[in-house]
Amino acid sequence: MKYISTRGGIAAISFTEAVMMGLATDGGLLLPRTIPRVDRPTFESWQGLSYQELAFEVMSRFIDDIPTSDLKSLIAASYSSFDHPDVTPLVHLDDLHILELFHGPTFAFKDIALQFLGNLFEYLLSKNDSYLNILGATSGDTGSAAIYGVRGKERIAIFILHPHRRISSVQERQMTTVTDANVFNIAIEGTFDDGQAIVKEMFSDVVFKQAHHLGAINSINWARVLAQVVYYVASCLHIAGHENDRAATFAVPTGNFGDIFAGYIAKKMLPEGCISKLVLATNANDILTRAINNGDYSLGQVVATSSPSMDIQVASNFERYLYYLLDSSPEHVRDAMAHLKETGGLQLDDCLGHMRRDFVAVAVSEDDVRATIADYHERYGYVLDPHTAVGVRAATQHRAKGISTICLATAHPTKFSTVVEEATGRPVDLPPPLAELQDKPTRCEVMPADRAAITAFIEQHAIRR
Structure with a gap:
């Protein structure tokens, strides 16, 4: 399997090269040259596999440069720290199914990809006798999941930018209480989009990137998307085995477009009819909803909400979808991204029919979020x-008879206890690992959202050999 850039400026590379490259050197995002298809007999043969066995079957179709035994070992190690034997269990609430993705060490869905990516980085660096300085921006959960995936690893340093005082206190402490020598938390005085823009600029600086061996853990890294494809396949197998072979609709709370793009890949990979619809759910930061419903992908101001991990305007992974939307034309993608950078918007009116075949999009208000939490409780x-x-709120608007609806539960509710307590009227008990964070020392640098200042900090603390 070879990987290409959405912008067409690099020669095709292998999976492991794509993992280490992160963002393509031409500024684009990496994609497999083809998406492997799984026929019905193969899909049915996967019934009864453990999550780890299924992960191997899915991932190995995209990875051909890691020996089978090594890939199986990496997968086994990555999910050994999860507290549920199914890794991503389904909870059935009448005709709605909740896919719990928060059973990893940081209680968020990002663990599913980042435990794997952390182990993968360590494996590749050991093979190559090399080192890596990981750079990423987080709107809440990615940072802690990435840090827990690589803390203490001797060949890796990690630098995580988060928006100062714009994430939950639990999310902040999960990152800043990790004081391993290879971990550097940077709170920027700005938004997630500011941090993400700085990260993308630094990765686009090929000289700086190569000089410091930069690696990416944000969902710009293809390995993260790939790891997330697995739980869509696992859910479809569950539905096929327990729900009379009904198709599944997935409702996905969406900010950076990475999680729902994994669903898009799963839909293209699996037999026809396994996935009926992908419901794209946004909060008040509704750029993706406007794009799907009206063809209006134009940037606005970030609005602070009770779902801070989705408080994003620039959805980095949308470029991957744009590649398919624009007939797999790197030239068209380059032009579109240049226009977006210059004007702050794209008009996708000509693509509305295509987008609406792939997605249903709903923006959900703060009042509806609280009402939904209260109602289900x-x-x-x-x-x-x-x-x-x-x-869940978006899913209730698009249930179809005879089709199972699966809602992705992306974080444990105790990570957002203030909002949950307000909605339910009941206190939320922190699991012991989160409660223990309250008394731990913290380490974090508060810095302006300035590329030069952050570059200087990284140059000072980066691993060199």
């Missing part, structure tokens, strides 16, 4: 975090 005794509530 009252009816089922089940507690939704605000991000999951965005997806």
Whole structure:
């Protein structure tokens, strides 16, 4: 399997080269040259596999340059720290299914990809006798999941930017209480989009990137998307085995477009009819909803909401979808991204039919988030975090008879206890690993959202050999 850039400026590369490159050197995002198809008999043969066995079957179709035994070992190690034997269990609430993705060490769906990516980085660096300085921006959960994936690894240093005082206190402490020598937390005085822009600029500086061996852990790294494809396949197998072979609709709370893009890849990979619809759910930061519904992909001001991991305007992974939307034409993607950078917007009116075949899009208000949390707690005794509530609310508007609806639960509700307590009227008990964070020392640098200042900090602290 070879990988190409959405902007067409690099020669095709292998999977492991794509992992280490992160962002393509031409500024584009990496994609497999083809998406492997799984026929119905093969899909049915996967019934009864463990999550780890299924992960191998899915990932190995995209990875041909890691020996089978090594890939199986990497997958086994990556999911050994999860507290549920199914890794991503489904909870059934009448005709709605909640896909719990928060059973990893940081209680967020990002663990599913970043435990794997951390182990993958360590494996590749050991093989090549090399080192890596990881750089990423987080709107909440990516940072802690990435840090927990690589903390203490001797060949890796990690630099994580988060928006100062714009994430939950639990999310902040999960990052800043990790004081391993190879971990550097940077709180920028700005938004997630500011941090993401700085990261992308630094990766686009090929000289700086190569000189400091920069690696990416944001969802710009293809390995993260690939790891997330697995739980869509696992859910479809569950539905096929328990719900009379009905198709599945997935409702996905969406900010950076990475998680729902993994669903898009799964839909193209699996037999026809396994995935019926992908419901794209946003909060008040609704650029993606406007794009799908009106063809209006124009940037606005970031609005602070109760689902801060989705408080994003520039959805980095949208460029991957744009590649397919624009007939797999790197030239068209380059032109579109240049226009977006110059004007702050894209008009995709000509693509509306295509986008609406792939997605249904819904923006959910703050009032509806709280009402949904309260409703599900009252009816089922089940507690939704605000991000999951965005997806559940959107799903209720698009249920179809005879089609199972699966909502992705992206974070444990205790990570957003203030909002949950306000909605349910009941206190939320922190799991012991999160409660223990309250008394731990922290380490973090507060800095302006300035590329020069952050560059200087990285140059000072980066690993060199």
